[in-house]
Amino acid sequence: MDNLQQVFGCNVFSKAIMKERLSKDTYKKLLRTLDLNEELIPEVAEIVASVMKDWAIEKGATHYTHWFQPMTGKTAEKHDSFIEPTGDGRVIMEFSGKQLIQGEPDASSFPNGGLRATFEARGYTTWDATSPAFVKDHTLYIPTAFCSYSGEALDKKTPLLRSMEAISKQAIRILRLFGDTKIQKVVSTVGPEQEYFVVDKSLFYQRKDLMYTGRTLFGAKPPKGQELDDHYFGAIKDRxxxxxxxxxxELWKLGVASKTKHNEVAPAQHEMAPIYTTTNIATDQNQLVMDTLVKVAARHDLACLLHEKPFAGINGSGKHNNWSIGTDKANLLEPGVTPHENAQFLTFLVATIAAVGKYAPLLRLSAASSGNDHRLGANEAPPAIISIFLGEQLTDIINQIKDGALTSCKSATHMDLGVTTLPKFKKDVTDRNRTSPFAFTGNKFEFRMVGSTASIAGPNIILNTIVADVLKDMADELEKAEDFSVRLSSIIERLVKEHSNILFDGDGYDSSWIQEAERRGLPNIKTAVEAIKAFSEPEYIELFERHGVFTEGEVMARQEIMFEEYAKTINIEALTTIQIAKKEILPASLHYASHVASSIKNIQSVVQDADVSAQIEIVAKINSLYLDASTALATLESTLSKTQGIKEMYKRAKAYKFEVYEAMEALRKPCDALEEVVAKSFWPMPTYGDLLFRV
Structure with a gap:
């Protein structure tokens, strides 16, 4: 590999490239858009487009695309070449400011939740200058927002950008009250860790369930799983x-600061983690990470599984969303050496605590999906109950505030392992809690509930908006105060007392926490269906409208899309379950039973009084399980047909969760039992053992 410093960001139209290729005046004007959220001047866009085109062509690009994030949770792109005919049989390479700024994809063919009728096809993409363009696969990718002809946001980027402006606006008000009169922008930042599985590609294509749904719908437990804890941080296999x-x-070339890689807890499970960056860019980059994972894995004859729960009985995959806020000079969630004396830090810390306490159902909503329903609450992921872990030092400070007398904080100590040759090192002031869904980890909060396939736009839209709302209330009150310090202390103490029930430093996996959370009055929203239903509560619609993040129509559209996606996902899983059972598992089981029955006859033809009771028992067991599976298959087909006819989306989604999915599980049980009886040479698909250990 070439020098890493030369490789990193080599395919990104970065600030460094712009500074090098644009005039000082043009670059300065562009920076005002990038750094201060000022409107882009058309003349600047024209110059940038020309320079961007020349740079991209030098990188081998022949096409450009407006790269956007529709409400599918995936990305979308339509490619156009740079060529323009000259009229004499030749072409020139052109790219105008208008082409950079605006595109026009079909808006009716993407999920819109009723915002657009089928015949109303026009939609627009518009350049997001705050996220750098890049070259990939001979194409210039231009990050864009996506809206309808009438201006509604049809994507995930637009509301994310709105939420970033909302939290910046309210945080600036607070900082100015602390005396920072020159502050012009506050940004939220994220470092999203990404968990995933890789399996052999040839085995992947022998599993219809993995191909169609991303997870295994059948599969008996292998003799070995993750019980020895030997895969976590273990030696990585050569392949x-x-x-x-x-x-x-590949990620470094695209400017993604991929920092950490390791084996995760489950066999065949792994994780990568990038260095944090601005939330908007981090969201774009995480989409690139998922796309690159799949493509690079295929080049190594591997298949990358991003589903939250590809295999039953072992850990699933999440996406830890490490969120913070700061200025170009400081992280606002950095405690400092004496956090109990750091009033500014305590203000933003308590605002975040209050936001999560007040709007926990929205945070739960942001992690809601059919895939995550399989994961949340298992012994691998946070429960569906939102709580906050602060650690010993900050918990002690919060308790002092609650008692009305903040005077001290716990200090760091040094660790001595009792071995002379081992150095003494500084011990952190607090431990970590991996069972907490929302944990403070030094100078950021780690939201561990997000699913591995999710766009991180959703969780960060919620985080930015709810924290902005609490900061707004604080600023409204503080700006009227005669004594800022006295009023601030009063507000912080009040918010701590109101929302201390959200703080929990124990084992979130322990069943006793469910009862304790209920006693505290914390919501336990167990399924995605119920979480999605909360989206349209009037108080939440008012919250989003208050900060200009969503209109009521945009909220209702997104709720409709989430219900529809949930139902369609389980519908696909159910159809796949039926097909595999009917065309693969049941025929294979019958074939093996017939084989054993024939062997009984063959043995008896040679040895008439031979004891074939064991073989007869096998046939009887297969026959019994076959009948159970056939009955369950008929029930699933009937339940699915009935559910498909339900018109109202919430009721349909609920039926898919509590009726169709349960019918799928009822069919899976005898089919998995058949796998343990039928000879491997007769079984129609790779087993869990094959998938998890043959890499």
Whole structure:
């Protein structure tokens, strides 16, 4: 590999490239858009477009695309070449400011939740200058927002940008009260860790369930799983290591600061983690990470599984969303050496605590999906109950505030392991809690509930908006105060007392926490269906409208899309379950039973009084399980047909969760039992053992 410093960001139209290629005046004007959220001047866009085109062509690009994030949770792109005919049989390479700023994809063919009728097809993409363009696969990718002809946001980027402006606006008000009169922008930042599985590609294509749904719908438990804890942080297999090395290089070229890679808890499970960056860019980059994972894995004859729960009985995959806020000079969630004396830090800390306490159902909503329903609450992921872990030092400070007398904080100590040759090192002031869904980890909050396939736009839209709302209330009150310090202390103490029930530093996996949370009055929203239903509560619609993040119509549209996606996902899973059972598992089981029955006859033809009771028992067991599976299959088909006819989306989604999914599980049980009886040579698909250990 070439020098890493030369490789990193080599395919990104970064600030460094712009500074090098644009005139000082043009670059300065563009920076005002990038750094201060000022409107882009058309003349600047024209110059940038020309320079961007020349740079992209030098990188081998022949096409450009407006790259956007519709409400599918995936990305979308339509490619156009740079060529323009000259009229004499030749072409020139052109790219105007208008082409940079605006595109026009079909808006009716993407999920819109009723915002657009089918015949109303026009939609627009518009350049997001705050996220850098890049070259990939001979194409210039231009990050864009996506809206309808009438101006409604049809994507995930637009409300994310709105939420970033909302939190910046309210945080600036607070900072100015602390005396920072020159502050012009506050940004939220994120470092999203990404968990995933890799399996052999040839085995992947032998599993219809993995191909169609991303998860296994059948599969008996293998003799070995993750019980020995030997995979976590274990030595990385050569094949996977080669894949990871190429993944890093490809991500580095795109400016993604891929920092950490390791084996996760489950066999065949792994994780990568980037260095944090601005939330908008981090969201774009995480979409690139998921896309690159899949493509690079295929080049190594591997298949990357991003589903939250590809395999039953072992850990699923999440996406830890490490969120913070800051200025170009400081992280506003940095405690400092004496956090109990740091009033500014305590203000933003308590605002975040209050926001999560007040709007916990919205945060739960942001992690809601059919895939995550399989994961949340298992012994691998946070429960569906939102709580906050602060650690010993900050919990002690919060308790002092609650008692009305903040005077001290716990200090760091040094660790002595009792071995002379081992150095003494500084011990952190607090431990970590991996069972907490929302944990403070030094100078940021780690939201661990997000699913591995999710766009991180949703969780960060919620986080930015709810914290902005609490900061707004604080600023409204403080700006009227005669004595800022006295009023601030009063507000912080009040918010701590009102929302201290959200703080929990125990084991979130322990069943006793469910009862304790209920006693505290914390919501336990167990399924995605119920979480989605909360989206349209009047208080939440008012919240989003208050900060200009969503209109009521945009909220209702997104709720409709989430219900529809949930129902369609389980519908696909149910159809796949039926097909595999009917065309693969049941025929294979019958074939094996017939084979054993024939062997009984063959044995008896040679030895008439031979004891074939064991073989007869096998046939009887297969026959019994076959009948159970056939009955369950008929029930699933009937339940699915009935559910497909339900018109109202909430009721349909609920039926898919509590009726169709349960019918799928009822069919899976005898089918998995058949796998343990039928000979491997007769079984129609790779087993869990094959998938998890043959990499």
């Amino acid at each position: 996977v290591h080669n894949f990871m090395n190429e993944l890093d290089v």
